[in-house]
Amino acid sequence: MDDTILEIKELRRDFIMGDQVVHALKGVSFTVSKGEFITIMGSSGSGKSTMLNILGCLDKPTNGDYLLDKVAVKTLSRNQLAELRNRKIGFVFQAYNLLPRTTALENVELPLLYNPTYNASQRRERAMHALEQVRLAERYDHTPNQLSGGQQQRVAIARALVNDPVMILADEATGNLDTRTSYEIMTLVQDLNQKEGKTIVFVTHEPDIASFSSRTVMLRDGRVQKDSVNENVRSAKESLDALPVTDDY
Amino acid sequence: MNILNIIRISFKAIQRNKLRSFLTMLGIIIGVAAVITMMSIGEASKQNIRSSLSSMGSNMISIMPYNNMAMPGGVRLSSSNVDILTMSDVNQIEKNVDLVNHISPGVQSSGQAIKGANNWPTTIQGVSPDYLTIRALTIKDGVNFSDQQVREFAKVCLVGKTVVDNLFPNGEDPIGQTIRFGNIPMQIIGVLTPKGQNTFGQDQDDIIIAPYTTVMKRILATTYLQSIYASAVSEEMSDSAVTQITTLLRQAHKIRAGQDDDFMVRTQAELINMMSSTSSMMTTLLTAVAGISLVIGGIGIMNIMYVSVTERTREIGLRMSIGAKGSDILFQFLIEAMLISVAGGLIGVILGLVSSYIVSSVLHWELVISQMSIIISFFVCAFTGVFFGYYPALKASRLDPIEALRYE
Numbered sequence: 001m002d003d004t005i006l007e008i009k010e011l012r013r014d015f016i017m018g019d020q021v022v023h024a025l026k027g028v029s030f031t032v033s034k035g036e037f038i039t040i041m042g043s044s045g046s047g048k049s050t051m052l053n054i055l056g057c058l059d060k061p062t063n064g065d066y067l068l069d070k071v072a073v074k075t076l077s078r079n080q081l082a083e084l085r086n087r088k089i090g091f092v093f094q095a096y097n098l099l100p101r102t103t104a105l106e107n108v109e110l111p112l113l114y115n116p117t118y119n120a121s122q123r124r125e126r127a128m129h130a131l132e133q134v135r136l137a138e139r140y141d142h143t144p145n146q147l148s149g150g151q152q153q154r155v156a157i158a159r160a161l162v163n164d165p166v167m168i169l170a171d172e173a174t175g176n177l178d179t180r181t182s183y184e185i186m187t188l189v190q191d192l193n194q195k196e197g198k199t200i201v202f203v204t205h206e207p208d209i210a211s212f213s214s215r216t217v218m219l220r221d222g223r224v225q226k227d228s229v230n231e232n233v234r235s236a237k238e239s240l241d242a243l244p245v246t247d248d249y
Numbered sequence: 250m251n252i253l254n255i256i257r258i259s260f261k262a263i264q265r266n267k268l269r270s271f272l273t274m275l276g277i278i279i280g281v282a283a284v285i286t287m288m289s290i291g292e293a294s295k296q297n298i299r300s301s302l303s304s305m306g307s308n309m310i311s312i313m314p315y316n317n318m319a320m321p322g323g324v325r326l327s328s329s330n331v332d333i334l335t336m337s338d339v340n341q342i343e344k345n346v347d348l349v350n351h352i353s354p355g356v357q358s359s360g361q362a363i364k365g366a367n368n369w370p371t372t373i374q375g376v377s378p379d380y381l382t383i384r385a386l387t388i389k390d391g392v393n394f395s396d397q398q399v400r401e402f403a404k405v406c407l408v409g410k411t412v413v414d415n416l417f418p419n420g421e422d423p424i425g426q427t428i429r430f431g432n433i434p435m436q437i438i439g440v441l442t443p444k445g446q447n448t449f450g451q452d453q454d455d456i457i458i459a460p461y462t463t464v465m466k467r468i469l470a471t472t473y474l475q476s477i478y479a480s481a482v483s484e485e486m487s488d489s490a491v492t493q494i495t496t497l498l499r500q501a502h503k504i505r506a507g508q509d510d511d512f513m514v515r516t517q518a519e520l521i522n523m524m525s526s527t528s529s530m531m532t533t534l535l536t537a538v539a540g541i542s543l544v545i546g547g548i549g550i551m552n553i554m555y556v557s558v559t560e561r562t563r564e565i566g567l568r569m570s571i572g573a574k575g576s577d578i579l580f581q582f583l584i585e586a587m588l589i590s591v592a593g594g595l596i597g598v599i600l601g602l603v604s605s606y607i608v609s610s611v612l613h614w615e616l617v618i619s620q621m622s623i624i625i626s627f628f629v630c631a632f633t634g635v636f637f638g639y640y641p642a643l644k645a646s647r648l649d650p651i652e653a654l655r656y657e
Binding site for chain 2: 053056058059078079082083085086087091093097099100101102106110111113114115116159163
């Protein structure tokens with residue numbers, strides 16, 4: 001069985017800025033298989049954000065092909081893209097993007113509200129299960145301002161898990177967190193990848209974070225500079241334990 | 250798309266901003282409450298005028314002389330001094346106009362009523378026994394005078410409460426007592442049921458009623474009538490009765506075609522309409538003002554929805570990134586606007602009913618709530634929500650998720 005989740009072939013994305021054409025992506029190709037944990041790295045201007053938007057089905061390529069779970073994204077309409085995002089992708093953002101004054105449970109339920117196949121009790125059940133997966137079940141009725149940054153990001157991860165997506169797409173998900181909390185989040189992400197077999201695409205510019213993944217695609221100037229399999233994946237849990245216990249000053 | 254879920258989403262969004270939602274509603278609440286109260290006040294005042302005029306006899310038709318043919322340089326006389334209407338007019342109407350079931354001649358004179366040391370300036374009304382029926386008057390104590398007494402120019406009278414109060418300040422029983430009107434002694438045979446003031450502030454109880462023959466012969470010494478009162482068989486028949494009377498009187502008075510009438514015929518319905526038209530104009534004016542406040546409330550909704558869309562750009566971006574379609578966002582904001590305006594409308598209806606009740610009880614008016622005003626203002630609200638909520642909602646639904654997510 002072919003277990004390719006993501007297939008990108010000669011992907012190009014041009015932006016027209018006034019009378020200039022900016023080539024953000026100049027022919028990128030790679031594939032991601034089911035169960036992989038891949039980081040996409042690159043400095044500012046490398047085409048990382050554009051890549052992310054296309055991977056997240058928020059944007060469509062100018063040229064080339066993008067197949068997400070065998071679906072050719074390029075041919076889809078705006079509404080079909082929305083449905084695809086709802087069913088196949090779980091987003092995790094740098095700024096968490098939780099709804100304020102809304103409980104964790106309701107935040108996690110949100111993607112299912114746009115999916116008519118779930119009824120109210122199924123929604124609740126699945127959302128509780130997702131919160132359990134990120135070990136926040138007992139805080140289901142807390143609003144974001146009652147949660148720490150790391151906890152908010154865990155709620156956001158639960159929200160990404162709740163629709164059982166084929167891929168979790170994280171955008172600098174640890175960017176707003178300190179080292180310890182970042183490692184906690186990475187531990188969770190590694191667990192989801194290794195124990196539950198979730199496919200994870202993690203966009204970051206921190207090599208430290210990339211070392212936890214099984215593979216790194218390095219973008220530079222709109223092209224793949226390096227696509228390397230990480231031979232010795234660091235364990236986030238061990239790194240977390242290795243941190244000095246009293247690092248508060 | 251699941252509309253129930255969208256409603257749930259909108260409802261939660263409103264819950265998250267309770268105070269702001271309430272303030273937005275306030276415009277609608279005040280607008281609707283004002284519309285309902287104004288319409289209720291207008292209706293009640295109309296009803297009030299109608300009922301007080303009806304208490305004077307709703308089928309009443311009055312015929313007055315009307316002399317429009319002034320001699321150049323001559324003295325114009327007030328209509329009651331013009332010698333036009335006679336008893337033969339009364340008899341002809343009674344005989345020939347079948348739409349009239351009661352008729353009474355009318356003559357009146359002002360003068361001093363005297364009893365012992367007390368006196369009181371009042372008006373004596375000379376009429377036939379039917380007059381009480383025509384004017385919807387009733388007798389509290391004693392009896393009405395009879396046709397026999399009319400034929401005999403009997404010196405008997407019925408008096409109103411004000412006259413009784415002034416001539417008998419010590420509370421003696423006036424029945425059977427003899428008072429003087431000017432120089433004529435008259436025996437009181439009945440006291441009228443008090444009616445209070447009419448719409449124009451006239452005291453309807455300040456009156457003495459006597460047989461018209463008595464007033465004509467003994468007081469005025471005239472053979473002409475100052476007015477004729479009649480009552481139509483029903484209120485609806487009033488206009489037809491007026492036409493019949495006019496035709497008859499024109500013939501009787503030998504008025505040629507094209508010439509003006511020398512009399513005028515008025516129905517109570519005309520008076521009611523005339524009085525009501527002033528009050529309906531006021532009602533229209535007040536309702537229009539209230540309607541404007543409703544529109545302003547609607548603009549308030551639009552304003553808040555605009556701010557809300559801008560403020561929640563990131564939320565919209567997030568919703569889109571997790572699978573909300575443009576139409577989902579459109580409906581969310583549209584339903585939010587509608588929920589706010591409909592909830593505001595409901596509260597406004599309740600508030601309007603309460604304030605109508607307060608106004609009516611303070612003014613001692615009958616509480617009149619037209620269901621139309623409730624239905625109309627409620628639908629105007631729902632429409633306001635859709636109309637003023639649509640544009641901001643459309644703006645939200647057309648946001649680019651990438652831009653929206655990055656919005657600071």
